[in-house]
Amino acid sequence: ISKITGDDGRLPLDPAKNTVSVSVQHYLNSIGRADIGLDIELHKKMPIGSGLGSSSASTVAGLFAIKTLLGDETDPIKLLPFAMKGEEMACGHGHADNVAPALLGGFVLIRSYEPLDVVRLPHPAGLYCAIVFPDVDVPTREARQIIRTKIAMKDAVTQWGNIAGLVSGLFMQDIDLIGRSMKDILVEPVRSMLIPDFYKMREIAMENSAVSFGISGSGPSVFAFTRDEATAQLITQKLQQHLTAIKIGSNGYVSTINDAGPKVIG
Structure with missing residues (x-):
């Protein structure tokens, strides 16, 4: 290289x-x-x-x-x-x-x-993603180590239901079902502890018409799905404003879903 x-x-x-x-x-x-x-x-x-x-x-x-x-x-x-x-x-x-x-x-x-x-x-046309990357360090190793290795059957059944609902929502082009199904009760509760004001950011996103809100990968980035670009831009702005208020820098991104994968650009 x-x-x-x-x-x-x-x-x-x-x-x-x-x-x-x-x-x-x-x-x-x-x-x-x-x-x-x-x-x-x-x-x-x-x-x-x-x-x-x-x-x-x-x-x-x-x-x-x-x-x-x-x-x-x-x-x-x-x-x-x-x-x-x-x-x-x-x-x-x-x-x-x-x-x-x-x-x-x-x-x-x-x-x-x-x-x-x-x-x-597949996925519904017009689905947008708002992403905010807070300027905080979340070591991948630590984010993996805190995940539970054993879970209750009740939690597993709930999560399987959410996954099935998400897949169904994607195939049915049902944004409401996608939103109801994008709930992580296994990993998010522990990884969210590594992200400052995670639940406050979720509250802000949902109050501003997000379809769903969650952690991107192992964090610290968070994302929200929206029905249009204007809402995605607004949520990104609101989340960054909140992070600025608590003395944390951030980068924000808004995008549609890339269905093409990689391409030659020059």
């Missing part, structure tokens, strides 16, 4: 320790092109350690770039195992929950890992 920008010097240039180069090397090995030498420049446009899947976005971008460069026209989902190799190097386990939607776009369900079974889900 010849150059990295936007990371404040936090990411390794060593190709054996960077998710992008590790994933690309596995891909090249798989197609019998390990002889190819590459110079990789990585320009980070997403904050690191934000809960937004920054490393996964970089990994997928690198894989898509080399696939495009070599004229490989196979289905992008074929890149998923290589992207998971990057995640394995970064965090010790080849999770697909970030790299799969980054690669395929839209909502993605990881039904199974053994064997790997990934399902793309």
Whole structure:
């Protein structure tokens, strides 16, 4: 890796320790092109350690770039195992929950890992996402360690119902059902303790017509789904104003749902 920008010097240039180069090397090995030498420049446009899947976005971008460069026209989902190799190097386990939607776009369900079974889900048109990244440090290791390893059957049944409701809402284009179903009673109650004023931010979002509100990844970023862009912009503004009032800086983002996955922009 010849150059990295936007990371404040936090990411390794060593190709054996960077998710992008590790994933690309596995891909090249798989197609019998390990002889190819590459110079990789990585320009980070997403904050690191934000809960937004920054490393996964970089990994997928690198894989898509080399696939495009070599004229490989196979289905992008074929890149998923290589992207998971990057995640394995970064965090010790080849999770697909970030790299799969980054690669395929839209909502993605990881039904199974053994064997790997990934399902793309539809969603209502016009769905917007408001995201706020508070300037606080939530170490991923700590965020994982505080998650309960044993849960009550009652809680499991409730969560399964919410997941089923969410999937049904996406297929039925039912935004109200999506909102009712996006309730996390397993992880959010503990991870929210690491995010200042999480429940106050939820209150602000819901009072301003959010469909739902939750933690993005392991945090500290939070997100709200809305029915339109104006509402998403308003919620982002209100949340950032609240964080400013309690002396916490933040970055805000508003976006539709990207259904296309990665693309060449220049």
